[in-house]
Amino acid sequence: MGIFYRRLPRFDYVVPKTLDEVLKALNKHKGAYRLLAGGTDLIPQLKKREIKEPEYVIDLKGISGLDTISYDGNGLKIGPLATITSIAQSPAVQEHYPILAQAALSMASPQVRNRGTFAGNICNAVPSADSIPSLITLSASVKIRSARKERIVPLEQFFIGPRITALKANEMVVEITVPQQRETSRGVYLKLSPRHSMDLAIVGVAVTGTCENGICKDIRIALGAVAPTPVRAPTAEAVLQGRQITSALVDEAARNAVTQCSPIDDHRASREYRCDMIYVLTRRALNQILLS
Amino acid sequence: MKEIMLNVNGNEHTLQVKPWATLLDVIREDIGLTGAKEGCGEGECGACTVIMDGVAVNACLILAVEANGKHITTIEGLADGEKLHPIQQAFVDIGGLQCGFCTPGMILSAKILLDKNQDPTDEEIRKGLEGNFCRCTGYTKIIQSIKAAAQMLKEGR
Ligand SMILES: Cc1cc2nc3c(=O)[nH]c(=O)nc-3n(C[C@H](O)[C@H](O)[C@H](O)COP(=O)(O)OP(=O)(O)OC[C@H]3O[C@@H](n4cnc5c(N)ncnc54)[C@H](O)[C@@H]3O)c2cc1C
């Protein structure tokens, strides 16, 4: 058993009113702070003394407008404070990106979803984070800002290792951007966990794609919880791209997806089981998107 | 110390709190309302569930300073004097509790569920209670209690 204290370590709490103030504070307190969005990862991690105790906790919730979800012809913009609940309930998400609503509802409990955010899920960057595979298949990117500059990183390149991202000490995520998809594009996220609710994925498979007249026009497959970071499965996609879809081809692609992972062996599932389940879930997801 | 204002069950409180105190600590220890319980302290069990600005949250995962200016309902805010809220009454009538540790959280999650859905199915009830663990009842009586409460609420009892 790891350490768990009911009391949090001591820190100072600041709640700036503008993004500029936050970005200045990040520069000033390099490394000695933690940003607070919903706190559903941060608070347990502090109680477990899993992360270095920060001198400052900088709450983003004093800034208005960071919780918006907006949609126009170019795509979807998710603010860093948009809660998982608000994403699941957003009419634009339900209509144009149902896979994101599905991923959102696969997470945690109503209480946690009412506080937690997609931005927090991404920045926390665990391999099993449920929002990530679906966002990767939608070619999402993150807008990152520091006091000096802004840059955009495709989500696929944002993850360096377990809990390690491309963010520098003076940077934060200010938006998750999801491009417009093809009219006929469909997506599905399948999560396998020992319990139906309140459990982390032991395998998560997201597929977004288009099949027109039996031909696969476009396919993206991303896998969670089976490698040090969420991963895309490009060679499995290549099996399908531009081809006439048959169940044999889907089967081949699903087998190929297994080769794209390096799952761990732990108390939640063995490596062998995870590999088998990648095959099963990838095949199931591809069948739903390309064959049904 | 930071000064915060909380409206708990309709009463305004101005409090001096440590930045690292959780909302649960402050509700239980400073305000003295011990209905919300600390089970796991990490968001898993739902024993600390309170309603904040209309939604269910885990008070163990929220800093008291984050709740500054918010409206909070705890289990103590449900009854009308001596008259129990219909959901509370249904739990008593049907036996939806044994040790009672999970009950405040269960009832508040049930309230949020019934506010949105007057006639939930078993499956919808289970989904609504995703974040609340009970180690005693096996859930069957809890689900029956919530169904009975839904009926009582519809009949305006
Ligand atoms: C009981 C329980 C069950 C859970 N179940 C699931 C589950 O099923 N699936 C799942 O994926 N997750 C799950 N989680 C984890 C967690 O709820 C999610 O990862 C959530 O999305 C985190 O969002 P948050 O806003 O609460 O993050 P926070 O805790 O506020 O932040 C997380 C990290 O990201 C950083 N951060 C936050 N916002 C920014 C930003 N804009 N820029 C830079 N850094 C930032 C913070 O400093 C912190 O290090 C669960 C957690 C709990 C407590």
Ligand code: FES
């Ligand atoms: S004590 Fe808060 S969820 Fe268990």
Ligand code: FES
């Ligand atoms: S009645 Fe004991 S935990 Fe639910």
